[in-house]
Amino acid sequence: MIDAAYNIETIRKDFPILSREVNGKPLVYFDNAATSQTPQQVIDVIVDYYQRYNANIHRGVHTLSQEATDAYEEARIKIQRHFNIAKPHEVIFTSGTTHAINLVANGFSSFLKKGDEVLVSAMEHHSNIVPWQMLCDRTGAVLKVIPMNLEGELIMEEYHKLLSEKVKLVFCNHVSNALGTVNPIKEIIDAAHRAGAAVLVDGAQAAPHIKADMQALDADFYTVSAHKMCGPTGVGMLYGKKEWLQKLPPYQGGGEMIAEVTFEKTTYADLPHKFEAGTPNVCGGIAFGAALDYMNSIGFGAIAAYEHELLQYATEKLLEIEGLKIYGTAKEKTSVISFNIEGVHPYDIGTILDKLGIAVRTGHHCAQPIMDFYQIPGTVRASFSFYNTKQEIDGLVEGVKRAKTMLL
Structure with missing residues (x-):
């Protein structure tokens, strides 16, 4: 359960970059596994x-x-x-x-x-x-x-x-x-x-x-x-x-x-x-x-609970998309989802998502042996942090659906 004191809007205000736009759209940053964003307190x-x-x-x-x-x-x-x-x-x-x-x-x-x-x-x-x-x-x-x-x-x-x-x-x-x-x-x-x-x-x-x-x-x-x-x-x-x-x-x-x-x-x-x-x-x-x-100051227990809820929500929503497959379904996971859509290259999905202001990572993620194991060229990776929201995940899901319609 997420602590009632966990105030996501207050947390988001600590990160100046989250207020910018990319390609005329509000930035949705889901590349946290590569590099997280920096709060004003650290800046x-x-x-x-x-x-x-x-x-x-x-x-x-x-x-x-x-x-x-x-x-x-x-x-x-x-x-x-x-x-x-x-x-x-x-x-x-x-x-x-x-x-x-x-x-x-x-x-x-x-x-x-x-x-x-x-x-x-x-x-x-x-x-x-x-x-x-x-x-x-x-x-x-x-x-x-x-x-x-x-x-x-x-x-x-x-x-x-x-x-x-x-x-x-x-x-x-x-x-x-x-x-x-x-x-x-x-x-x-x-x-x-x-x-x-x-x-x-x-x-x-x-x-x-x-x-x-x-x-x-x-x-x-x-x-x-x-x-x-x-x-x-x-x-x-x-x-x-x-x-x-x-x-x-x-x-x-x-x-x-x-x-x-x-x-x-x-x-x-x-x-x-x-x-x-x-x-x-x-x-x-x-x-x-x-x-x-x-x-x-936020608390790692609170962060873990919130990110777990984001992971569950995103997993359920993404799996509603026909042809979408998630790689990595371990019982114990952090807030990372690697996925592909059958018949579509991950790079193409990532490019369309970027046009919508959504930052994800595509490719082999410096883990080529994993991609070879699954016999795929790479994946789309969405990685969530404690400052992301379910509304942003909804935007990701709609963006993936749009990419699928455009590319198939």
Whole structure:
């Protein structure tokens, strides 16, 4: 049930972009799985940073540098608390999930050997496939895939069969970007640990909908991108258990990540700075913290309940359209619907919807193996956020009907 205090009109007023028009029509933004929109409260934080205390951090003794450093490190603590991470130094600022995954993959090059095995799920984003393929090419390790069924759920019996003492790493998304499936991540982690394997969870699609608890999940690594959860692009975080972060070699060399440098030898800084070479996205990190503040002010329980109602409503309405098929019908889903209309290319539907002011994503969604599994070129993906409405969904349904009439 949606909380009676959930005021969608008040929430929508926080997002300036929702008042604009596209092609002469009111914007309906259903591409939230790619990038969410940014509330005025976060925009104000970004403007305030550049107007009042824009400076490099950690190394300056002047006032602006100290203010920027304090705000940046306060954001790190906000992230730590939000995800229930044991210590702030287990939070590594990155440019996003892709950066975080590559950081871990690069580090594990030191630990894998020929014949070791790496498991990934069949429903991964390309950023959680390609780095592991590159890792296996470098080390001689073997990449194996946890299969999925037609509903878009992992076949867990097969996952358990794949686990053995050869498996050193398991990588899985918490939520599928293409299908919206919520994976049984706790079961995946616990089983991998019993087999002696480490686990990285791609949390990019989960973080806007689920308040993941690192102590409860016991993941070794967890990644998030701020732009999926009301923050700016170009910033994210890698959570890593201290014991793993201490073992991994640095991903990049340069300023900030060093303790002492001579031409003969360099010693590395303590965590988290060991993995944060160079000038960071200071403003982005601070705004990431502000975005978490904003979403927590609404409440993740309230957000989940509202988005679930949107998902149910949209599913029912879209399935009334003859010839429309939804891909990804898992029992546990976030507010994502991937669909096609028989005989119509998804790109053509997306183009017509754009003319009506409705933004959806079309194509393979950086998840080509999923499309190959279903033997389709791609889908139309409508992804809903806590600031969307049923009235907007009605507009989507009418737009799809119009596209179908025009294209068939």
